[in-house]
Amino acid sequence: MNDLCGMDLVPEPKIVIAALKACRRLNDIALAIRFIEAVREKCGSKQKEIYPYILQEIRPTLDELGINTPEELGYDKPELALPNVYDVHG
Template structure:
């Protein structure tokens, strides 16, 4: 997953169209291996934007 985060970061620096294409190409393999994407795990959003358990 950390490897996918690095690829996403580097590809977005070049173009916003690269990451969706890469994800489209590797999605079948990820599904076969049972690997989640950073977006599926919630790693695409900073933790500070999440509600604190003290505020719930």
């Protein structure tokens, strides 16, 4: 998975599915969620186009394995974010 994340590409949905099944075999839900986060970041500037497609393709596998996406868990929003200092007095 580390090698895959190090490559300059967005993995195909079937590769993501295989990785998620491997995470499930190891019973490592944290790795599965971090991998989905890495896939989202790999989409780069095309995140709004590519990431929803990947989620659409892997959704049956996510449901089968009982894995939530980072967005469903609230990991896409920082928990301890501070307000921007330039917006405080604005």
